[in-house]
Amino acid sequence: MSSFNFFQHWYPLLPVEDIDPQKLTTATLLGIPLVIWKQPSSKTYQVFLDRCPHRLAPLSEGRIDDKSNNLMCSYHGWQFEANGDCTRIPQADNPEIIAQKNQNFCATVYPSCQKNDLLWVWMDESSAEIAAKTSLPLSSKIDSDKGFVWSSMVRDLEYDWQTLVENVADPSHVPFAHHGIQGNRERAHPIPLNVVQSTIELIKAEVDKPFKTTITFEPPCHLEYEIVLPGGKQLGLITYCIPVAPGKSRIVAQFSRNFAYQLHHLIPRWWDHLQNRNLILDGDMVLLHQQESFLQNINWKTAYKMPTKADRLVIEFHSWLDRYCEGKLPWEQVGVVASLPTGTTSREVLLDRYHQHTQHCSSCRNTLKIVKLWQWILLTYFIVIVSIVAVLPDSLRIDLGVWLTISALLGLGISALLRFWLMPKFYFIDYVHSQR
Known part of the structure; x- marks a missing residue:
């Protein structure tokens, strides 16, 4: 009887629109930690094993170097280009060592591609030829x-x-x-x-x-x-x-x-x-x-x-x-x-929308930033307007002050709506079946 090989298949990691090209993105698949990144001049993302070959530090804690546009490990500064080759070892006494033994210093690169708006990865780094010949599990409805x-x-x-x-x-x-x-x-x-x-x-x-x-x-x-x-x-x-x-x-x-x-x-x-x-x-x-x-x-x-x-x-x-x-x-x-995992998991952890979804979704995380900004703008507007009305001359306080106060209260109400109704939806909403 044939056995199924979970590693020699294509998996989507994320919708491409949700990946921030300016940052390193992490993911885990089949228990293997991954880091997603791309050079600024490239249109395609790379998927590396999230371990530096030097001392196994997580590459996801690194950065994309401003000069070389390569992935730099933050532990000792080793750098890797898109194909995984090591391009710089700052501690090397003999710079030729990189060229002489480059295969020993390469980052592990998994075959990847972008299709149907998704970033795909093949989880067997040693079978890139098979990956290239294997069809992605795409839907005909994404057309x-x-x-x-x-x-x-x-x-x-x-x-x-x-x-x-x-x-x-x-x-x-x-x-x-x-x-x-x-x-x-x-x-x-x-x-x-x-x-x-x-x-x-x-x-x-x-x-x-x-x-x-x-x-x-x-x-x-x-x-x-x-x-x-x-x-x-x-x-x-x-x-x-x-x-x-x-x-x-x-x-x-x-x-x-x-x-x-x-x-x-x-x-x-x-x-x-x-x-x-x-x-x-x-x-x-x-x-x-x-x-x-x-x-x-x-x-x-x-x-x-x-x-x-x-x-x-x-x-x-x-x-x-x-x-x-x-x-x-x-x-x-x-x-x-x-x-x-053993032990009781709280509902706050089980239904933690922020860490499970919001931080991964470009639309939700960007909207949350805007909502937070407007909440503080409206709250600040309320404080400023109330302060201004308090020092207005009596002749202006009745005519102008009333309308300013109404606008401030309206802003405060919208701020409260954003803070206590909309913002929690990005973090945690308890789901109680018996109340639905």
């Missing part, structure tokens, strides 16, 4: 020439890759876990799901009601819903389930459709994240984190009770994992302890 528009999102999750795939592969939880956001518990109905294909490379399922839906899982990460609505309208939910570490995963998602174009352009990306996408992920987080802790050291076949057709894709995924991966990810190959 403006076919009339589609789309938006993207990334969020780190406090549960394992297996749990993430299982959850996305389960459409029947939507009316309940996401009631009032993406579903309605009063309209829940049986889902006649049929698995029509299952190989080491692809699992495919189909649903006929209420809309014709095709669900495909292209291991290890690409899980997509293709929904056909009346009148030829199509929706696409394209998710990439990224294994970060035991008990940690990342979802990179793209949401496409071939209708409602004006609505797509009118709704800011950050607003969609706050009011829709983050809420959906919040609705799963506490449920799945606890479910995962209950499942430790227990076989899913005996722990789960799954008698309906709606569960068939979940069953097929776990069977695939058992058949080709021995029911686990290859953590031992990278020296990572496979056990899940």
Whole structure:
């Protein structure tokens, strides 16, 4: 029986629009720390192992040198160009040593590319030739020439890759876990799901009601819903389930459709994240984190009770994992302890939007900066205006002072709205199912 190689596949790390080209960006995939960077003159990003070959200091703590435009380690100043070659060792007594033994001093570079607005990485640095011949798990729904528009999102999750795939592969939880956001518990109905294909490379399922839906899982990460609505309208939910570490995963998602174009352009990306996408992920987080802790050291076949057709894709995924991966990810190959984190995790940590999403999303983090700025501007305006009105002559205080005071109070009200209603949505919103 063939075994599945998690390292010789393409994974998306982030939407390209969310990467700050002026800074070094970190990510972790399959327990391996990575640093993302690019030279100012380049249009493409590079993905390095986040370790300097000198003394294993994290390269992500370094900087892009102003003169050479290369990546500099902040520990001893070693520099590396885009292909990983070491170009400078400040401590070298003999500068020729770099040229003579350069292979010993190279940074580890993973094959990477940019496609469908995502930055992709291949996690086996020694098989670049295979990577070049391997197709990326792209969606045909990310194509403006076919009339589609789309938006993207990334969020780190406090549960394992297996749990993430299982959850996305389960459409029947939507009316309940996401009631009032993406579903309605009063309209829940049986889902006649049929698995029509299952190989080491692809699992495919189909649903006929209420809309014709095709669900495909292209291991290890690409899980997509293709929904056909009346009148030829199509929706696409394209998710990439990224294994970060035991008990940690990342979802990179793209949401496409071939209708409602004006609505797509009118709704800011950050607003969609706050009011829709983050809420959906919040609705799963506490449920799945606890479910995962209950499942430790227990076989899913005996722990789960799954008698309906709606569960068939979940069953097929776990069977695939058992058949080709021995029911686990290859953590031992990278020296990572496979056990899940122990102890109780607070809701503030589980639903920490800032560290899981906002800091990764260019739209949300930039909007948060603007919101903070306006909150202080309006608060300052209130203080200044009140101070001015207090020293106005009596003749002006009645006519001019009233309007100035009204404007100051209005500014104070907007400032309070930004501070106590909008800003928390970028950090933490508790999700209590019983109150929805």
